[in-house]
Amino acid sequence: MKARSILLHVGLTAGLLLSVFPFYWLLVMATRTTADIYSFPPKLWFGTKLGDNVSRVFENIDFFGAFWNTLFVATACAALVLFFDSLAGFTFAKFEFPGKKILFVLLLATMMAPAQLSLVPSFVIMAKLGWVGSFKALIIPGMANAFGIFWIRQYAQESVPSELLDAGRIDGCGFFRLYWNVALPILRPALSFLGAFTFIGAWNDYLWPLIILTDESKYTLQVALASLNGIYLSDYSMVIAGTLLAVIPLIVLFLFVSKQFISDIAAGAIKS
Amino acid sequence: MGKPMLNPEPARVPSSRRTEGGLAARIWKHRKEYLAISPFYILFAVFGLFPIAFSMYLSFQKWDGIGRMSYNGLNNYRFMLTDPEFWRAVGNTLLIWIYSTIPMLFLALVVAFLLHSSFVRMRTLYRVGYFLPNVTSLVAVAIVFGTIFSNNYGLLNYTLNLLGLNSIEWLNRTWGIQLAISVMVIWRWAGYNAIIYLAGLQSIPTVLYEAAKIDGASGVQAFFRITVPNLRPIILFTLITSTIGGMQVFTEPQVLVGNDGGAGGGGLTIVLYLYREAFVHNYFGYGAAVGWGMFILIALFSIVNWLFVQGRPSHDQGVK
Secondary structure (H helix, E strand, C coil): CHHHHHHHHHHHHHHHHHHHHHHHHHHHHHCCCHHHHCCCCCCCCCCCCHHHHHHHHHHHCCHHHHHHHHHHHHHHHHHHHHHHHHHHHHHHHHCCCCCHHHHHHHHHHHCCCCCHHHHHHHHHHHHHHCCCCCCHHHHHHHCCCHHHHHHHHHHHHHHCCHHHHHHHHHCCCCHHHHHHHHHHHHCHHHHHHHHHHHHHHHHHCCHHHHHHCCCHHHCCHHHHHHHHHHHCHHHHHHHHHHHHHHHHHHHHHHHHHHHHHHHHHHHHHHHC | CCCCCCCCCCCCCCHHHHHHHHHHHHHHHCHHHHHHHHHHHHHHHHHHHHHHHHHHHHCCEECCCCCCCEECCCHHHHHHHHCHHHHHHHHHHHHHHHHHHHHHHHHHHHHHHHHHCCCCCCHHHHHHHHHHHHHCCHHHHHHHHHHHCCCCCCHHHHHHHHCCCCCCCHHHCHHHHHHHHHHHHHHHHHHHHHHHHHHHHHCCCHHHHHHHHHCCCCHHHHHHHHHHHHHHHHHHHHHHHHHHHHHCCCHHHHHHHCCCCCHHHCCCCHHHHHHHHHHHCCCHHHHHHHHHHHHHHHHHHHHHHHHHHHHCCCCCCCCC
């Protein structure tokens, strides 16, 4: 038994090291000069140039600009998704109205519509609306989505008691008050997952912002990073330091929510 | 569509009027519910459905995005089907999908089994560590893996040299680029799938194993008779999601080797090809046609997946 347990942990730890190694490698490179990064054999331990590299990131690119752009877009996406999805999910879970079944099946069916198919026409629509170059194009089309509504509905069905809603009604709560004051506090665990999920997705999104954002001052971190990567080959330690800075906030966020987040991801997959 | 279950003001409308008013009155009475669910349907109509219809129209046009559109008949489709670059992109996408999905799902299964073992200490640490790659941005991943697979001074070549092997110019070879992209996909998604498999394993009732043990079944028998059938729907789910994801690989090659897919076009995937034709070369009509080509490809793949399920419909129980 003991030998088996050791073997098991050796296997798991090896996998864990592979999983974490690129982060370590990123950190090592960010503390090195460009010459070190291009040196052979490679330098595998930390250097002393992290401060230099980071300050060059701030000098050469508008890092904070890109950071705020990303934060703004991701926060707006998450907040709007939370509002619209929870409102619709709650309604589907706790109310009866004509056509409800068909509407819900329709909603599930839209999940199968392929997004990449409409890349070009979506861009054309954005151009017609005058939204090219604007954050509106990144935020508005996705502010209510089928997955989130489905997720909230499942949770609300299990956790929002109908008696509580009836009691609220007797106290004179209208539809919106029932949603806001009665249901929303109960839905919080489901909301925190959906919020983190949406935020991370929006933070990391690349293809659509790359197409939409034409003005450098509006670049999100991912677009800014990718453009740096192509330009500054001679100052690669700066690109690496920028990459590190762009990755850190999300890792911190993830570590905070990780435990619940991971079990929710798994639960979501098993439900569907 | 029976009777409303929760009816805020049931007494106000006299019953005779209710039957007279029929559907319209009932809909009006539930206007708040419809209002609450409407944003999704409006957004989907404008930004989901309309673009799909519009892309059909656009795929028969010749248009650079600025000037006038002109009708182009089937020429976009004809060009697509005869463009060797398009077929290369299709081939590359399939190859990268195979290189990445099979090892990825296999590794995920192994990790899930190990994590499921009752001996494991610090399971949370492993779960977080294995999941971490999945929340990291693809741009960052591509930049970091670019230095690992670098042609001359890369970490991988250093490792090869340590083992007494020669360096390989990874990013100057078609297969090297595809391998690098596949490794990125595996790295980012193996842990994610492992977590899902683990949840699947944990949801199999232990009673089943106990009963099997009492009946004298061996561990191997229990694995093939209990674990595999119960895990099947989940394996299928991961297969479908990785197929959809695999058909849409874009960021990894675009950041790693650029818009043309690098040496020999090894990194030219379908979405990268679509992006380049539409947004770099401004062939908007053609881009829309390529979108449809891609759609048909994904649909074919989904049918294959579906047939794969239908072929062995033995286990509908188990985890839902």
